[in-house]
Amino acid sequence: MMILKILFRNAFHNKLRSGLTILGIAVAILAFGLLRTVISSWYAGVEAASTSRLVTRNAISIIFTLPLSYNEKIRQLEGVKMVSYGNWFGGVYIDEKNFFPNFCVEPRTYLEIYPEFVLSPAEKKAFIADRKGFVAGRKLAAKYRWKIGDTVTLKGTIYPGNWDFVLRGIYKGRDDTTDETQFYFHWDYLNETIKKVSSQQADQVGFYMIAVTRPDLAAEVALAVDKTFKNSLAETLTETEKAFNQGFIAMSGAIVTAIQMVSFVVIIIIMAVVANTMAMTTRERIGDYAIMKTLGFGSRDITILIFGESLVITLTGCLTGMILTYPAAAAFGHALETFFPIFIVSTETLYLDVLAAILIGCLAAIIPTRQAIRIGIADGLRRIG
Amino acid sequence: MAVPISYSLRNLWKRRLTTILTVSGMALVVFVFAAILMMAEGLQKTLVETGSYDNVVVFRKGSTSEVMSSIERKQASIVEMLPQVAIDQHGRRLLAKEVVVLISLQKRGDEKAAAHSNVVVRGVEEKSVPLRPQVKLVSGRMFRMGSSEIIVGNSIAKGFKGVGLQGTLNWGMRTWTVVGVFDAGNTGFSSEIWGDVDQVMQAFRRPVYSSVIFKLQNPAEFPTAKGAIEADQRLTLEAKRETRYYLDQSEMMAKFLRILGLSLTIIFSIGAIIGAMITMYSAVANRIGEIGTMRALGFRRRNILAAFLAESLLLGFIGGAAGLFFASFMQFITVSTVNFQTFSELAFKFTLTGPIVLQAMSFSLIMGLIGGLLPAFRASRMNIVEALRAA
Numbered sequence: 065m066m067i068l069k070i071l072f073r074n075a076f077h078n079k080l081r082s083g084l085t086i087l088g089i090a091v092a093i094l095a096f097g098l099l100r101t102v103i104s105s106w107y108a109g110v111e112a113a114s115t116s117r118l119v120t121r122n123a124i125s126i127i128f129t130l131p132l133s134y135n136e137k138i139r140q141l142e143g144v145k146m147v148s149y150g151n152w153f154g155g156v157y158i159d160e161k162n163f164f165p166n167f168c169v170e171p172r173t174y175l176e177i178y179p180e181f182v183l184s185p186a187e188k189k190a191f192i193a194d195r196k197g198f199v200a201g202r203k204l205a206a207k208y209r210w211k212i213g214d215t216v217t218l219k220g221t222i223y224p225g226n227w228d229f230v231l232r233g234i235y236k237g238r239d240d241t242t243d244e245t246q247f248y249f250h251w252d253y254l255n256e257t258i259k260k261v262s263s264q265q266a267d268q269v270g271f272y273m274i275a276v277t278r279p280d281l282a283a284e285v286a287l288a289v290d291k292t293f294k295n296s297l298a299e300t301l302t303e304t305e306k307a308f309n310q311g312f313i314a315m316s317g318a319i320v321t322a323i324q325m326v327s328f329v330v331i332i333i334i335m336a337v338v339a340n341t342m343a344m345t346t347r348e349r350i351g352d353y354a355i356m357k358t359l360g361f362g363s364r365d366i367t368i369l370i371f372g373e374s375l376v377i378t379l380t381g382c383l384t385g386m387i388l389t390y391p392a393a394a395a396f397g398h399a400l401e402t403f404f405p406i407f408i409v410s411t412e413t414l415y416l417d418v419l420a421a422i423l424i425g426c427l428a429a430i431i432p433t434r435q436a437i438r439i440g441i442a443d444g445l446r447r448i449g
Numbered sequence: 450m451a452v453p454i455s456y457s458l459r460n461l462w463k464r465r466l467t468t469i470l471t472v473s474g475m476a477l478v479v480f481v482f483a484a485i486l487m488m489a490e491g492l493q494k495t496l497v498e499t500g501s502y503d504n505v506v507v508f509r510k511g512s513t514s515e516v517m518s519s520i521e522r523k524q525a526s527i528v529e530m531l532p533q534v535a536i537d538q539h540g541r542r543l544l545a546k547e548v549v550v551l552i553s554l555q556k557r558g559d560e561k562a563a564a565h566s567n568v569v570v571r572g573v574e575e576k577s578v579p580l581r582p583q584v585k586l587v588s589g590r591m592f593r594m595g596s597s598e599i600i601v602g603n604s605i606a607k608g609f610k611g612v613g614l615q616g617t618l619n620w621g622m623r624t625w626t627v628v629g630v631f632d633a634g635n636t637g638f639s640s641e642i643w644g645d646v647d648q649v650m651q652a653f654r655r656p657v658y659s660s661v662i663f664k665l666q667n668p669a670e671f672p673t674a675k676g677a678i679e680a681d682q683r684l685t686l687e688a689k690r691e692t693r694y695y696l697d698q699s700e701m702m703a704k705f706l707r708i709l710g711l712s713l714t715i716i717f718s719i720g721a722i723i724g725a726m727i728t729m730y731s732a733v734a735n736r737i738g739e740i741g742t743m744r745a746l747g748f749r750r751r752n753i754l755a756a757f758l759a760e761s762l763l764l765g766f767i768g769g770a771a772g773l774f775f776a777s778f779m780q781f782i783t784v785s786t787v788n789f790q791t792f793s794e795l796a797f798k799f800t801l802t803g804p805i806v807l808q809a810m811s812f813s814l815i816m817g818l819i820g821g822l823l824p825a826f827r828a829s830r831m832n833i834v835e836a837l838r839a840a
Contacts, residue, residue, distance in 0.1 A: 081727050088723035095716040124620050125553040125567055126792075127516060128653070154517070222517050224509065224685065264656070297622065297654065301553075314564040315787035315794075322488075323709075329477055330717060336474035337724040343466050344731045403705075431466070 071372040075380075078345070082377055085341040089381025089424070090388060092334035093417050097389040098396060099327035100413040105397075106313060106320055108406035112241040113305040116279035117177060118286055120272040121308075123299040126152075129268035130298050141288050143281040144274055148173035150251055151270035155218030155227060157208070163402050164204055166218065166247035168254045177275045180238040187212070187233030195253050197232035201244030203401065205234045223254065245405040274302070331420050339428035342374050346432035353436045354444025363437045370433045375425040382421030386414060452748060452756035457763055460732065467728055472768045474724045475816055478717045479772025483809040484779050484799065485710030489703045491635075491784075491800040496699040499637040500691030503535075503668040504580060507661040507678060510687045514698060514791040515549040516569075519657040522546075524684050528661050533674040535664040537579065544663035545580055548572040548650050551793050552620055552642075554609045566787060566794045568605055569641045570620075572649030580662055583636050589614050589629030594645050597652075600629035602639040604796035608785050612642070621652025637695065640785070640796050662691070701790045718816050721768075725820025729761050733828045740828050741836025750829040757825035758818065765817020769810045776809070777801055 076082050104111075120138065122128035129151070139147045150169035157164070171192050175181060183191070183199065191197045200210060210216060214231045229249050237244045251269075259266040276285050286302040293300045303311070313320065346353075353366050389409055397407025461468045500506075507528055508518035520528075525546045535543040551567040571577075575594065578584065592598035601612050606627075612618065616627045625644065633639045650656065665671060675688045689697070733740070740753060785796040 080730060084723045084727050084730075088720045091716060091719045091723075095713070095720075098716075099713075123553075124653070125551040127551045127567075160513070219511060221512050224511050295622070311565055315566050316789070317564065318784045318786035322485075326481055326713060329481055330720070333474045333477045333717060333720050333724075336470045336477075337720055337727065340467055340470040340474075340724060341727055343470065344727070 067368070067372065070369070071376050074345075074349075074369065074373045075376040078348075081341055081344070085338060085377055086381040086384065088337045089334055089378055089421065090384035092330050093382050093385025093421065094388050094392055095330045096327055096420060097385065097409060097413050097417055098392060099323055099330070100416060101389075101393055101396075101407060101409050102404070103320060103323055103327070104410055104413070105404040105407045106316075108241055108404070109243070109309040110306055110313065112180075112239070112243065112406070113309045115304045115306050116276055116282060117305040118274040118276065118282060118289070118302050119305050119308040120274060120289055120300050120302040121270070123290075123301040126270075128298070129270055130272065130300060132267040132269050134269070134272065134293065134298075134300070137292055138272060138274060138289055141285060141292070143276050143278070143285040143288070145277045146173055146177055146275040148177050148273045149269040149271065150174065150248075150273070151254060151268075152222075153218070153220070153249075153254065154222045155220050155247075157216070157218055162208075164245050164247055165243075166249070168249050168251040170251050171248070174248070174273065177273050180242045181235040182238050183233045183235045191232040194230060194232050195250050196228065196230050198229040198247060198249035199233040199235050200231060200248075201246050201405075202234055202236050203244040203405065204247060205231070207245075207401065210234075223258065225257075227253075227257075240408060241406055243405045245401065273305075331424065335424045335427055338374065338378060338424050339431065341377070342370065342428045342432045343435075345373065346370060346436050350436065350439055350444050354439065354441050357441050357444070366436050367433050370436060371426060371429045374429040375422065378421040378425035378428070379418075382417055386417050389413075389417075452743065452752050452759075454759060457756055457760035460736075460760060461763060461767075464732070467731070468764065468767075471724050471728045471764055472771060475721045475765060475768025475813055476771035476775070478714060478721045478816065479769050479809050479813045480776050481717060482710065482714040482812055483773055483776035483801070483805055485706055485713065486805045486808065487776065487779060487799040487801055488784065488797075489706040489710065490802055490805060491797045492706065492788075492795075493696070493699045493703045494800050495635050495795065495797040496637055496695040497692060498583070498635055499633075500693070500695040501580075501582075501664075502690065502692050503665045504691035505663055505665060505671065505674060505688050506691050506694045507663075507686050507688045508659070510685050515547075515660045516551055516791065516793070518659050519655075520546075520659065520661060520686065521657050524686065525658050525661050527681065527683060528663070528678060528686070531663075531674055531677060533665055533667075533670045533677075535666040541576060542663070543576060543580060544661065545574045545577040546646065546658045546661050547574070547577060548646055548653075548655060548657075549659040550649070550653050550655065552618075554605075554612065554618075557608055557610050566609075567792055568609065569791075569793045570599075570649060571641050571643050572646030573643050574646050577643075577662070580664055581633070581638060584631050584633045584638055586629050587632045589627070592628050592644060595648065596645070597623050597625045597648060598628045599625050599642055599644040600631050601627055601642045603630055603632045604639040604783070604785060605642060605794070606630045608794075608796065621654070623652055635798060637795055640794050698788065698790050702788055705789075714812070718812070722816050722820045725761055725764055725817055726824065728764065729757065729821045729824035730827070732760065733757065733824045736828075737831065737836050737839045740831055741833055741839070744831070744833045745837060753831075754825050754829035757828050758821050761817045761821020761825070762814055763817070764820075765814045766810075768817070769813025772813065773806060773809055 122130055148170050150167045153166045153168050155166045191199050210231050212231055216229050218227050255266055276282050282304055289302040290300050393409045512518040529544050537543055550570050552570050553565045554568045556564045592600050606612055618625045678686055678688045779799040780801055783796055783798050788795045
């Protein structure tokens with residue numbers, strides 16, 4: 065108990081300096097927490113993805129389509145519970161800045177494969193019944209203030225023209241990690257419009273979503289699907305939804321790595337600041353340590369004192385930073401909703417915060433401790449002003 | 450009379466450990482700041498250099514990149530007949546009808562992750578080559594028209610599996626042989642694969658072109674050509690200068706990088722400013738006696754203020770110089786990542802420019818200034834008698 069009291073007294077002996085250092089640590093922990101959250105929200109799509117759903121797409125690349133006739137063939141394979149399909153529509157709402165993912169899908173099967181999109185039975189029925197209808201996530205509808213029955217026009221970038229849709233339902237996410245910023249409409253609507261313009265491009269599907277009967281069958285089913293269409297004009301590549309989403313992230317891997325590196329740089333910067341504070345503190349208190357040595361305290365006691373003081377400062381800062389992380393993450397997540405639909409501070413981040421604070425506290429104390437231990441008693445006493 | 454600058458300098462030297470720690474904190478901030486700006490700059494520079502000012506890209510109205518665009522053969526022929534298209538010494542019209550698709554290739558390295566990325570395959574005509582003077586073959590030979598041969602950009606040859614010279618790729622139930630590697634400098638073409646347009650169209654079953662590129666006879670005639678294309682009822686096309694077209698493609702990503710860089714450095718700089726402030730406060734506190742003596746010798750308050758500000762500006766300057774020194778090594782690094790906007794792989798280099806050096810340096814000096822301001826004020830406002838007594 066006594067030692068704790070001394071540690072706190074020592075740490076706040078120079079209030080201005082300790083206050084500044086604590087502020088610095090709080091800011092660094094805040095930045096670290098936000099960056100970690102950015103990375104984890106980058107991977108949110110992977111986390112939310114299921115391993116028991118498979119995605120089949122054209123093996124050449126995502127921009128090529130597959131014929132609709134594959135639907136029946138996939139359905140007949142063993143282990144397949146249900147098949148749905150859709151296309152990436154790539155529509156723009158008013159301006160390119162208003163980005164949100166929009167797909168056309170086969171509504172009945174798609175909603176069944178995705179139980180995490182929760183729609184009321186009435187809304188679901190209305191959506192399925194209306195060929196021009198669409199459903200939007202809760203956050204998306206709230207952002208643009210769409211109400212059920214509103215007509216929304218998207219400008220096609222892949223499929224030219226202006227497309228009108230009627231909002232028939234607003235889905236809520238079953239879990240925290242469900243993306244609530246997506247836009248789904250009928251695949252038939254797209255297909256029939258294309259048919260009128262150029263029949264060659266009709267009956268083409270961007271991807272198939274496959275639900276398997278048992279998750280452990282996923283790998284087998286994926287192989288079976290790809291084997292079925294081997295050596296055809298449109299060869300397929302089937303992988304679990306998780307692997308599929310991971311593939312997307314791997315493409316922007318360089319940026320993720322950069323952010324990861326930067327989140328460690330902030331720790332190093334703040335380490336320099338804390339080490340600086342500790343170096344000054346010890347230099348000022350070298351006389352005290354000399355007296356303690358005269359009184360018979362050993363190097364171990366002095367080490368505990370300096371490390372303890374350093375830890376008191378870093379952990380206080382860390383706590384402040386952690387508390388600040390929540391409101392900051394809320395504001396940040398709101399501002400960048402288009403980039404990161406899911407922005408939640410994870411408990412893992414908090415553990416890492418504490419770990420980082422302890423690390424900083426210990427590393428910053430090493431050099432000052434060495435100096436304090438090495439100094440001879442006479443030298444130390446002479447330094448008193 | 451001003452306090453000599455050597456006083457500030459020697460002071461920093463006297464307290465080496467503290468100085469080094471403060472400077473390294475600042476240097477890291479400057480490094481991150483410069484590196485992110487260099488990345489955005491490199492990206493933009495790569496895409497801007499990809500385009501030529503007197504080339505025009507024609508694509509379908511509303512599409513944001515060549516991959517999404519489609520131009521029917523009939524429409525392409527109408528564009529070909531525009532009077533503004535340049536004619537070379539052999540009497541050919543300098544216009545190329547091209548097709549652009551993305552294929553998924555496996556990246557080198559990363560065995561277990563098996564990272565794939567989208568690579569641009571551009572079906573080109575013979576006239577595409579004179580339209581892109583940046584593209585130069587470095588090894589192998591040009592592909593033969595009418596065959597399943599391709600040439601690849603050097604960034605792709607380096608970064609992806611199986612696309613070196615004599616490598617083979619399979620798409621559209623055919624085997625394609627790499628017969629040449631080309632270098633297009635710091636441009637987007639270095640991240641592309643080129644083949645014969647008719648062969649590529651057939652292999653991918655695409656009956657339409659993606660874009661039409663032509664050189665203007667006279668660069669100033671762009672508005673006329675654009676007007677003619679966009680007013681024509683038979684065409685649903687849009688024309689952009691090639692430079693503008695590629696600049697637009699880099700906009701979103703460059704903006705993202707700049708916002709990221711700016712918000713990061715602002716947060717980081719708070720840490721560094723606090724570091725400088727702690728250092729300067731203790732510099733002042735340790736030298737109360739000295740300050741008193743200097744004041745007694747006749748130095749004015751503003752001289753003291755200036756001396757301490759000079760000291761903290763020096764800290765900022767050294768930090769900035771160190772940060773920029775390390776950042777300049779980043780220029781040797783090439784980043785290859787997917788451009789969100791076009792969804793295709795693009796390699797670019799970190800690029801250090803004069804304005805970035807200036808921005809980073811002024812940023813560092815400002816950090817030093819803000820950090821030193823309050824402590825310097827405290828030093829200058831000290832009472833002579835009390836300060837001397839403290840010594």
